[in-house]
Amino acid sequence: MKKNSFSAILKICCYFVLFWVLIGVIVVPMLNTIGLSFHTESGVDIQNYVDYFSLENNLNVIKNTLFLGVLTIILCGIVGTTLAFYMSFIKVKNQKFIHMILLSPMMVPGVIIVIAFIQLYGESGLVTKSIQLILGLKNIPFHFNGLGGIMFVHTYTQYVYFYLNVYIALKYVDYSTIDAARGLGASRWKIFTSILFPEVLPALLSSAIITFISGISSFSAPNLIGGRYRVLSTQIMIAKANNYMNIASMQVVILMIMGISVMYLIRYYESKCAQESMIRVVPISKQKIEMPLLRWIVNIIIGATIILIIVPIIAIFLLSFVKSSSMMMDIFPKEFGLLNYKKLFSKRRVFKPFLNSINMSIITVVVGLCISIPTAYLTTKRKNKINRIAELLIMLPLAMPVSTIAINLINAFNVKNIFILNHILIGTYWILPIAYIITSLPLFMRTNIIAFESFNTSLEHASRSLGAGPLYTFKRITAPIISPAIISGSALVFIKTIGEYTMSALLYGVYNRTISIAMVNAMQEYDIGLSMSYGVLTILICFLAMTLILKLDKEIL
């Protein structure tokens, strides 16, 4: 009896802390921004919105943003799904190695990719000029800017979501069903539509949500190469820099509405066609492509894809050894050396951003786990109203573009705020880790829920009834089973956090300059080489984290 009341108090405390955090850092800041978007010179009304929607330019910006989001889904979907099917059904040499390469864009932060792409495919880029020289063209073969450029970057950085999710989903297809269908005379198309497609649909839908949200909120690509293609995320930044916080807030609200409505639309569709997942019995047996011509074509396409994926990464490594000034006028750099690395490791100020990013990523992982593990545990154990609300709140940031989260935080925490005990957070160290934690919560929550759901509670009961205490049970039974999924989820969050740029640019201060900020700064001050060596350092760290994931999470391989 005594024990029970103790655990009840613990539970109440747990809920209290959880809701305090969720309401304080997610809900209230969001309401704050919505409120601010109605502030006008004459008081509180909808004039901002009326003015905004009456300008054709602004409507175009909204159209552009939506179009970008949809196009991102389509392109990433096609590339990622095709690759996943190829890797699952076709016999490939060096399967593991190619799989690693296909996953590698995950390890490279978005900003550095954009910078590398400009050096490669820009008007005077290495690749652009090489093609022009080799083919003897008068004009450059392509223009890497505007919508096309942004889409190239988005496809590169985000097809991985589709690839990985579909790849994992295909692992749960029971091959004997396919065999049976074939035996009954079903055509390939029929097999695809009635067996394979329903199985990968949830994976497609959840990838679509992620790519759409990151598509409409992407900042570095439109900002650096968008040229004349303008989207909401860049307009928000401009309004903010011009001291029109209410207009920026209004644009944030529009972006949030876009994100949230698309997410719930897809979720709704998902719930309508949800089905029991199969329990895998027979794994897919991989086949060779028999027709030689077709095999050649497929091999060339896959080969080209792999080259496209790996070239920017090689370029980053290569350019990190180039003397920056030789990149200003020469198209093919001539002077190489260790100069950039010397600068990076010898100056405390230059190296500090790297440490800051690592520190903040670790804080994000630790605090994120502290919040998400109890919540995931509670929500999987019992599906009551409170748990469902908690889950909904934790997943909300998934639908919010990252720049909107940052603006919400600025609006909420530049004055004394009761939720953080009447402190002001803007400009301090802690604002950035808080932002990182908010965006990482949905990812944590998902991996943790998967971990707890796969965990059979009867094991726990068995252990308890055999006389083991709850802590002993947790240590010996629960932890070993759930920890691989949780650790690999954490490593994923770590990778995503360490190179984050959009929120960092809005919230960083003197004490927490991140590696992505330092990278862009170096780029702006004629020091491309240094910028690239920051990139190399980040890629190496992410590579380590990635190896950890692959080691722990057998599903991904």
Added chain:
Amino acid sequence: MKKVLILLLSLVLVFGLAGCNSNTPKDDASAETPTGASSELEDKLVIYSTHSEEMLEAVSDAFTEKTGVEVEFINLKGELADRVRAEKENPQADIMFGGASSLFIEMTEEGIFEPTTPTWAGELDSMFKDSEGNWYGTIKTPVMMFYNKEMLTNEQAPKDWADLAKEEYKGLIVSRDSASSSIRSTMMSLIFQSYRNDKIDEAWSFLKNLDTNMKNYYNSGTMLFQSIGKKEAAISYATQSSIIDNITQNNMPLEIIDAESGSVIITDGVAAIKSAPHPNAAKAFVEFAGSAEIQAMFANEFNRIPTLNSALKDCPEWMQTEYKAMDVDWSVLSEKQSEWLQKWDSEIRNADKDLKKE
């Protein structure tokens, strides 16, 4: 068990630290502001700036050497003012260093700065300072047009800002985008030329044509100069010091244009921020950063033109010859800048061009 303990411990640590961190500056501030009696320097100083890392490092090191005060700085570029405003209720920085005088005028009205009285203030021309000592202009930053000599001859090059809108330069001009603080001031100065003649519509049509001619807006100076250096475009405008840097350090074949109606000459200011965490160090830094000695150092090492005449004599020779200056009333700009910039950004730039692929 161990894991859980470690987790809990680190959580306690994390929040414990959080508490301390956000506490300290506030306590400092409340202790200092009312009296201001103690004049002992704090051991730290925080600078928000628009200047390059190299330049900030040089002045910080010199300041540390002289006073022993550790200096932290960040370069916020075009977002500097926005950030200082956002932190108004709880300033994290002591010094705002750089940015056009129009910004300083506007922010003085908002009560963001703490007046100071440096020893050299009297020598400074009244156009370079606030009458109440809220801010001081310590660097003259001309924004000038320039072109790649290997692409255009002297005759072909534009002679004045108005020429940039001519059809013949279509696709030859590149510019920084509005994230650059100097470009923001330049655009406003150009608008002002029409505004004071009551012909602001002319300014908008000029900017529209300029935008039509514009090949690209760049988010970084590196990419801008790269595109000129690699002959993607021939003409641009940037701060004089950055043009000279690229001529001397990167051997670029650039030629500066002394515009007929004058170049935009921005006054880069410095000011101490009100209720900042380290008020005494801030005062000392304003005194230091504006002194003839440091102005001359900026001139010799970073090509930045001093505002003090006493500093000018120790400067490179080219600074003695004056370029034509555009006539600009910065106090008018300070009133109008948000409005104009927002219009330029959201209505003029790229008008009717969205969605069309190049």
